[in-house]
Amino acid sequence: MKICLVGLPLSGKSALFSALTGLAAAPASTKGPEQIAVVKVPDDRIELLNEIFKPRKKTPASIEFTEIAGLGAGEPKKQGLSEQYLARLRAADALLCVVRAFADPSLPHPLESIDPVRDLRALETEFLLADLAIVEARTEKLTKQIAAKKSDRDVRELGVLGRCRERLEAETPLRWADLAPDDEILLRGYRFLTQKPLIVAVNLGEDEVGRQVEALAPFAPWAEGPRSAVIGLSARLEMEIRQLPEGEAKAFLADFGIESPALDKLIATSFRLMGLASFFTVGSDEVKAWTIREGMRAVQAAGVIHSDIERGFIRAEVVPFEEFAACRSLPECRTAGALRLEGKDYPVQDGDIINFRFAV
Ligand SMILES: Nc1nc2c(ncn2[C@@H]2O[C@H](COP(=O)(O)OP(=O)(O)OP(=O)(O)O)[C@@H](O)[C@H]2O)c(=O)[nH]1
Ligand SMILES: [Mg+2]
Structure with missing residues (x-):
């Protein structure tokens, strides 16, 4: 941009x-x-x-x-x-x-x-x-x-x-x-x-x-x-x-x-x-903010990371940022029910922490 x-x-x-x-x-x-x-x-x-x-x-x-x-x-x-x-x-x-x-x-x-x-x-x-x-x-x-x-x-x-x-x-x-x-x-x-x-x-x-x-x-x-x-x-x-x-x-x-x-x-x-938003991928290797247009669908957001993830998209595991900040770990989020499974059409929200499941 x-x-x-x-x-x-x-x-x-x-x-x-x-x-x-x-x-x-x-x-x-x-x-x-x-x-x-x-x-x-x-x-x-x-x-x-x-x-x-x-x-x-x-x-x-x-x-x-x-x-x-x-x-x-x-x-x-x-x-x-x-x-x-x-x-x-x-x-x-x-x-x-x-x-x-x-x-x-x-x-x-x-x-x-x-x-x-x-x-x-x-x-x-x-x-x-x-x-x-x-x-x-x-x-x-x-x-x-x-x-x-x-x-x-x-x-x-x-x-x-x-x-x-x-x-x-x-x-x-x-x-x-x-x-x-x-x-x-x-x-x-x-x-x-x-x-x-x-x-x-x-x-x-x-x-x-x-x-x-x-x-x-x-x-x-x-x-x-x-x-x-x-x-x-x-x-x-x-x-x-x-x-x-x-x-x-x-x-x-x-x-x-x-x-x-x-x-x-x-x-x-x-x-x-500019109508931009960020979603995050997290892990011990890298924490990264990805730039998307506001309201972009999950499958398109996957494509921002890699076209393979877009093509082989199965689902997105999503935690909204505020809920993550409260739990402070992904297993905790899962237990608390803050981790949601979303499909291709989910409109990604600013701050979402996402793990994409995919198969190619
Ligand atoms: N007093 C004051 N002087 C400033 C300020 N900002 C810039 N200047 C001065 O104004 C002059 C021009 O600043 P530049 O940043 O070069 O302006 P520019 O818009 O890039 O100019 P061109 O590239 O020639 O179009 C310089 O001598 C700066 O030091 C400011 O906030 N206060
Ligand atoms: Mg100048």
Whole structure:
């Protein structure tokens, strides 16, 4: 799962990215104009499983963050985003928009004043226009196709695109457009930017991070809207925290009136917004979090581990996490009746501990 960092120049993307790479499971790699970091998803549950099973190996879930080279200063105003830039954004599963709220007279803002809501709107407008361009091109093509040879599927798609156009023209991002689930599925192939989950990282000044309520109030629509979230942080502080020895971080945070680093929350929020969930496999060899889409069926979840387990699926032995945490061992769970046998169609729940029975 990939999250792409976007933002105006000097908004703090690289600072945030280095904070994230400080947490990376694998070293950050640089591939041409983009840098990639694979970041572990913080999860108390896997820590508890680790404590109980004392496995040789612990594997938490991870997600990938990419920073792509910044937008040119005047770019959003002039000719829109380049096709190459857009293609990179479209490949992402979610967007992390970094907007600058910190003031620093030595760093000129590309739009000359500090106004993070304006910056966010400017970026969203670019995304809306990019989506609208796709809708228009496809509508034209479908209209011709239907005139030549009418098919139900094409007619339906044209209808959905019409609804998208209405929303986009009213400046409603598609993630907030309240489309029917069937419409959403039909649209997936387009990889619309405004349909992707959006995390807004408001890069606050060091003097503001301790009292965020006021600074974040203007972001209420993003905080409240479906599939979007807002997180206030100081990218510079987050980066500095990663470089401190464990014991010193708390005191450092306290100096700025913050309890805990924002990065854990950012990663966990991203994971949730993308509609992801974890199930666990446990044992003395390895305790591992597997990433699935929320509500995935047991047989599909088995396939995430190995296609053989999916093919030869017999049943899943499932213990919900809370019940495991109470019993603290699988035999205890069995005795307590907390271990259930589930079939192929069981919708896996976040936190389930699963042992798949299979035969190939
Ligand atoms: N005061 C302050 N400065 C910051 C903060 N975050 C970043 N900066 C500074 O802002 C400048 C730009 O930060 P970057 O992280 O390089 O910004 P960027 O978005 O990656 O910029 P481009 O890659 O050029 O688009 C650097 O000098 C940072 O040290 C912050 O939270 N507070
Ligand atoms: Mg940068």
